[in-house]
Amino acid sequence: MPRWAMVIDLDKCTGCQACVIACKAENNIPFVSPEQAAMGRTISWMEVIPIVEGEYPRVRVRYIPRPCMQCDNPPCTKVCPVYATFKNEEGLVAQIYPRCIGCRYCTAACPYTVKYFNWYAPQWPEEMRACLNPDVSTRPKGVVEKCTFCHHRLQKAKEKARAEQRELREGDYVPACVQSCPAGAMFFGDLDDPMSTVAQLARSARAFRLLDDLGTEPKVIYLIEGEWYGPRKRA
Amino acid sequence: MNRILLFTVILVLAVGGGYLVARPFSEVVQPIAFNHKVHIDNGLDCSACHERYSQAAVAGRPKLTTCLFCHETPLTESPEEEKVRQYAERGEEIPWRRLTRLPAHVYFSHRRHVVLGGIACQTCHGHIGQSTSPPSRPEIQLKMNDCLACHRQHGVTTDCNACHR
Amino acid sequence: MDGTTFKIERREFLKLLAGATSGMMLSGYAFNKLTPVGQAYTDWPERIERWVPSVCLQCSGGCGLMARVVDGNVVKLEGNPLHPVNRGRLCPLGHAGLQLVYNPDRIKTPMKRVGGKGSTQWVSIGWDEAINLLAERLGELRERGQPHSLIVLDGRPTGLMGALWERFCQAYGTPNHLPTDEPDGMRIAHRFMQGLDQLFGYDLENANYILSFGCQLLDGWRSPVQLARTYGYLRQERPGPRAKLIQIERRLSPTAARSDEWIPIRPGTEGALALGIAYVLIREELYDRRFIEQYTFGFDDWTDARGQHHKGFRRLVLERYRPENVSAITGVPVDTLIRIAKQFATTRPAVAIGGAEATLHSNGAFNALAIHALNALVGNLDLPGGVLIGEEIPFKRWPPINSDAVAREGRRRPRLDRAEGDAPWLDTLPLEALGERILNGTPYEVQAVFLYASNPVFSTPTSARFAEALERVPLVVSFASFMDESTAYADLILPDHTYLEKWQDGPAPPLSGVPTLGVAQPVIEPLYETRHTGDVILALARRMGETLAAAFPWTDFKEVLMFSVRGCYEARYGRVFSESFEGAFIRQLQERGWWIPQFSSFEAFWEELVKRGGWSGLFHEYGKWGHIFRTPSKRFEFYSQRLKAELEARAERRGQPLDALLEELNITARGDEVFLPHYEPARFAGDESQYPFHLNPFHVLVLNSGSGANLPWMQEIVGLHVHVKWDSWLEIHPETARKLGIADGDWVWVESPYGKVRIRAKLYPGSMPEVVNIPLGLGHTASGRWASGRGVNPYALIGPAADRLGGLPARYATRVKISKA
The missing domain is CATH 3.40.50.740 (Rossmann fold)
Incomplete structure (x- = not known):
């Protein structure tokens, strides 16, 4: 059974946010009104977190693209009263909308703040409904949603591989953000396959995981040169 | 007295409203009284009309051109058959109605089940092939439990992610 | 009915409701049949899926697209993996093309x-x-x-x-x-120093030292995805020592933030810094002597045919641009300047690039000359890792x-x-x-x-x-x-039509020197009567x-396109986009002068062209010394004879002495200096005492100078580093703000001699103390429901100043004052 993981090379990231929009387009993520956005209700499964450090003129900005960490030991699933969010056999933390009762316990439990609540039924102008991705449902009001590692792509990739009577190969299944990254800073694959790119990169001396000391065992691995100090307070 | 009155009012509203909201399968009326059996008996396979079941998620419904392949000139004296050519004359597709429907949050692939899984069409669609007139509702109404039972029986995944999108 | 008889407590009401509901359930009315059903009987999508190659024409970057079309609608845009510009990648704006095509305000x-x-x-x-x-x-x-x-x-x-x-x-x-x-000021340098009226490319992938004078390499310059790809390659993929990127700019832009070193500089003084660097190179004899001797003109003092003595670039620089002088002009510390200069000279190949920030000033043309002079000093013209003089697409x-x-x-x-x-x-x-x-x-x-x-x-x-x-x-x-x-x-x-509804050529901007043509084809039927x-x-x-009719022997634009790309078919070089392995082999052959025709007919060529998304010249031929200097001296001219001739001719036509013309052009230099790269003090609208801050209207990748503003997804990510969505903001140095009594998020007035806008201030340590920054592209009064009425348009503050020599708009030449609103 593969264990799907993502590697993000922060040394290559330019902070362009292509991953953010690739994700929104792939997963039918609605936009909210400016007023709602001001209340912090923008939904962004993949979000680039900027960290501005230091004082003029020695200022630097780091960009941290943050999808769902797909933790091996996820805090969110433990608090779900209805088994709407759980970790599946392949290590993906699923979010099943029809089961979700909108209690938002998982939203509070997630230390990476990857879970988003639908305060309203998503709204698109009629014209824009035409470009929704048919592989992904649109969420109703009152459920929590989050990054799925584009698992619908996995279902299709598996089916395709089976139809061609072969095993799933590296590169068959890649989430939209990884596919689009202009700087080539994102990688995806099976962490349990020692020969896979992600497994090799995960062994790099540059590798670290966000908030590792919480014991969440995230499957998103970051690479950076030098030591990672963690987000500091903005100057 | 008032309580009984109010109770009655609420009951009526709830049942009536519930009926309106949850009215399960209103009658499906097809534009042409299609006879599946005749077609099957004449040696046609499901894929003759539902062309893409073996290649894609959606099996598809026949395009008018598919019908005209045989029915360009009358084969019978059926007025229903004549309707096909009437649609052709008007340059319209036949507005077939969908009988079996999927909830919007479910992903289902025909190729995956029929070709890769070797499930017969009848498992889910019943004896539609033997029907002589279009049924107004599906013979088998599948629930998620039916899916799960079959998945368990065949030892395939019951991961929610596999079907819920 | 009076209130006392019909009084029901909330608690009781709930009991009744519960009773009624259970009654309904008991009535047997099919809760188990309450299946949520997504589609109506008539809504029966076939999900017939196609992938259609095309080109993204939102900006001029020329990225290849693969559009996923399901049942006649585009539902996703991806990059075309075969396209040499973006290799399957796409920028945020590219993805948001869906919101452009399906925009309700079309x-x-x-x-x-x-x-x-x-x-x-x-x-x-x-x-x-x-x-x-x-x-x-x-x-x-x-x-x-x-x-x-x-x-x-x-x-x-x-x-x-x-x-x-x-x-x-x-x-x-x-x-x-x-x-x-938007004009590119570097074109002026190419014209006067090399006699070529074209934009040059830069071989960044092979460069070891990139000295960017305000060039927004990662913020939308020329071809955003190609630049980001190059950045990633330089950072972690290329073997050997890591290339260095130095960003000289008045704001900590994303490019500056991702560079190895950010050097803040006073607006409009970029040319002076380039000359200060030139000083160190010349003084320490770190320049490329062979190149200077063989291929340049006007470096040393010279005597013309009439026996008149002229000053050379070397003497001008040594006399005028000592690091301490330059430091006083630019605000860049002397030690930084010397360090950068030495690195530039010793970390070859090193390349200097000028961006809009350096050239859209009242002195922009001279800044461009000074910056481009650095490339000649290190002899890095048309060489790997240097400035590339590319070929045009061979259209018929x-x-x-x-x-x-x-x-x-x-x-x-x-x-x-x-x-x-x-x-x-x-x-x-x-x-x-x-x-x-x-x-x-x-x-x-x-x-x-x-x-x-x-x-x-x-x-x-x-x-x-x-x-x-x-x-x-x-x-x-x-x-x-x-x-x-x-x-x-x-x-x-x-x-x-929008770009996904039409045939169009999508030429890649000059960057790699290789002529590259993407072909955009209709991905969907036009949605409207466009x-x-x-x-x-x-x-x-x-x-x-x-x-008039005879001048246009084509029935539609597709025919124009087909007629023109026949030139690529007949060019006897290059290739329809192909997988990298196959392409590498063909490229090797062509570099050795072999030409193997790929197609037997134009029709076959066209079919493959459309299927794969375009054509590329495959490789750049370096060192075309005979072609890249089209000047009177047939060399790179530090002393621009063309500039001299043009100015003198203009003065003569106007019947005035040259000095009077220079006066009108706001050029302070006189004599030979005019035709050499030199620093002209930048002029600013607004007196410093009254308007203490420089206004820096900057580009944001996702706004695409304004057209991105009506795409809601772009509005959601517009002000990443200051946490602003759906609005403009003013970036101000925290210390400056403190002095003015402005807190983060306060409303402020920004006033220039030309106008006044109200905007929210964001404290940003990446602002220089004397510079305030406002993004370009918001503040629409029309252009659609999401664009209109959001934020401010900094053009309202900018005056009609320009560099009079090159006609470059002096977009960065306005001073402003700030007050709390």
């Missing part, structure tokens, strides 16, 4: 203004009527002998559409096919035009944006000056304006004047897809008499 039919000038009422008309109407009006102009009074404002003058407009203007009889895209030449007498007469009139006559400018006038000319009716009255991919009322300083100008013109025709600020003044709107502007031009020409 103009859906041709429209005609009703109620005359000034009214904002339009009525839908048919295409035949629209084109007839236009043909009639243009015909009248020709009959009156005034074809020159038509001006075409073209925001995308490169490629075949630009060529088609030019041809139309030629056949019709107007000299006024006027580009409105169109047949010559036999224009009639009216057209020939019209073409003889001066171009409206040329500096002949009154203005001292050497080159074209900036757009805002064009608006003034239209208003003043000089040198002649403008009778008709075409707006193609151009929105001057939004994107020019003193835009109210441009709007007045458009109101004054009897016929304004817009080809826009959205009701933008300029289209609001149109008498006739002939909406173009029409390809190319087709409109052809239809118009057909209705305007035989000579």
